[in-house]
Amino acid sequence: MIGHIWRKELKEVLRDRKTMIFIVLFPTVILPTLILVTGLMGYQMLSAKQAEVLQFSVAGPEPWKTDVVKALNTLVDTEFIEEESGDLQQLVSQGRLDFALHLHPSFDPVQANQSRWQLYVDQTDDHGQFARIQQQLTVLSDNWLTLYLNHHGIESEVQQRIFNPLLVEKVGVAAQRQHVGSRVGSVLPYLLLFLCMMGAMLPALDIGAGEKERGTLETLLMVPQPRTTLVVGKFLVIATTSMLLALLTLASSFIWLLVVGSVLNLSLFLTLAAMISPLDIALLLLLLLPIAGVFAAILLAVSIFASSYKEGQNYMGALQIAVIIPAMIAMMPGAKLDATNAWYPLFNVSLAIKELLKGTINYGDLSYVFASNLILASLLLWCCARWFSRETVLFR
Known part of the structure; x- marks a missing residue:
């Protein structure tokens, strides 16, 4: 029944x-169509955002300011904007700049004191496009560290040990x-x-x-x-x-x-x-x-x-x-x-x-x-x- x-x-x-x-x-x-279309649109939007040209400005002492600008201009998707006056933080907040870098006024790479810079970005618009800026600044920092060590007579073998005290290779074991x-x-x-x-x-x-x-x-x-x-x-x-x-x-x-x-x-x-x-x-x-x-x-x-x-x-x-x-x-x-x-x-x-x-x-x-x-x-x-x-x- x-x-x-x-x-x-x-x-x-x-x-x-x-x-x-x-x-x-x-x-x-x-x-499936909605998931596929949404995924493709999201991927295209994220890729376009990460590949867009970033306008920036730098404030700080010479000649280090010029070195920073040259290093960042080696990236094909950046454009330096000279801002003689105005608050860089406010310019980024207003959307007139994508990011700005403020060097410490007394910065000198051959000095022993560690220098602290400020990188102004709009964190609500950060979708990974600023990662390449951080990487380029890291390369520049390593070059200046080499300059500092050479200035103080540190041998190249010792420098390599300082730069890479430990090499860890990550090996995935999961199938x-x-x-x-x-x-x-x-x-x-x-x-x-x-x-x-x-x-x-x-x-x-x-x-x-x-x-x-x-x-x-x-x-x-x-x-x-x-x-x-x-x-x-x-x-x-x-x-x-x-x-x-x-x-x-x-x-x-x-x-x-x-x-x-x-x-x-x-x-x-x-x-x-x-x-x-x-x-x-x-x-x-x-x-x-x-x-x-x-x-x-x-x-x-x-x-x-x-x-x-x-x-x-x-x-x-x-x-x-x-x-x-x-x-x-x-x-x-x-x-x-x-x-x-x-x-x-x-x-x-x-x-x-x-x-x-x-x-x-x-x-x-x-x-x-x-x-x-x-x-x-x-x-x-x-x-x-x-x-x-x-x-x-x-x-x-």
């Missing part, structure tokens, strides 16, 4: 073709899959959990609050079946659409990674697509299965409680914020799945997906993640069935 109810409710959901088309197109076309999977695994759980909830939201509204508005709920209650059977049938429909949306998201993500990586020649995307195996996808879907059940039970209970479709939308809109919190746990530095936090429902899924993409998953912990979320989904389904049996809730 549950199968008959599942098919009946699924037909009701599929009847709204415009909504279903949007549900399918959103994770497969609309969302490429761990490196790439760590980055992607911080974002993918957020998208999957959000889309799982989105896939459950519209069907839940339709077969709960929507039936109240259409007046078909009373007819359904006349069926000679326990209300638990009716709830389970509705629950399975919502969980089915939620998992379908997650499956579409994974499939479209894999295809988009291959297409974008090939067209734009992005080796990172191609590497990520190549490292995902069918077993990884199967385990990821297995992790999302109880999560779809959790969302289905919660949203069905909310939809049953709502007296209208609009009221249900208001409740579920607020619930979307609750999805963000457990999904963001994987983005926190040092977040790692272990035998303890593997039992924390919802939060553990984000960490498990991240470890799965990195290829460092402990399959024992994976079973804990699945079991904890399955227990939570079963408990919520039981609560939803009890909720559905209350006349004051059904006919409010």
Whole structure:
């Protein structure tokens, strides 16, 4: 009987073709396109900002001021503006200069005292374009340090020891899959959990609050079946659409990674697509299965409680914020799945997906993640069935 109810409710959901088309197109076309376009626009804007010509001025004693100007003018994207009068800090604040450098009035590179300069920049407009200025000043400072050491008779071998007292070579030991999977695994759980909830939201509204508005709920209650059977049938429909949306998201993500990586020649995307195996996808879907059940039970209970479709939308809109919190746990530095936090429902899924993409998953912990979320989904389904049996809730 549950199968008959599942098919009946699924037909009701599929009847709204415009909504279903949007549900399918959103994770497969609309969302990837928005992410790609936004990423490309952001990259182009950042590149243009970092490559723009920077107008600057320098104040300080000669001949060191001239040396600084010559050093900065060796950069092809700088332009010196002579400012005989005026406050340099104010000129930068007003936008007339991109940055300004104020040398100490008594600066002399052969003197023993350390000199402190001031580099005026608008920090609200700093997008990495001033890094090259700092690098050029560091080169100039090293040259002056050499001049200082030569002036005081320090031999060249001793100078090298002073400049480089210790050479440390940073060698990454993590495998490429761990490196790439760590980055992607911080974002993918957020998208999957959000889309799982989105896939459950519209069907839940339709077969709960929507039936109240259409007046078909009373007819359904006349069926000679326990209300638990009716709830389970509705629950399975919502969980089915939620998992379908997650499956579409994974499939479209894999295809988009291959297409974008090939067209734009992005080796990172191609590497990520190549490292995902069918077993990884199967385990990821297995992790999302109880999560779809959790969302289905919660949203069905909310939809049953709502007296209208609009009221249900208001409740579920607020619930979307609750999805963000457990999904963001994987983005926190040092977040790692272990035998303890593997039992924390919802939060553990984000960490498990991240470890799965990195290829460092402990399959024992994976079973804990699945079991904890399955227990939570079963408990919520039981609560939803009890909720559905209350006349004051059904006919409010």
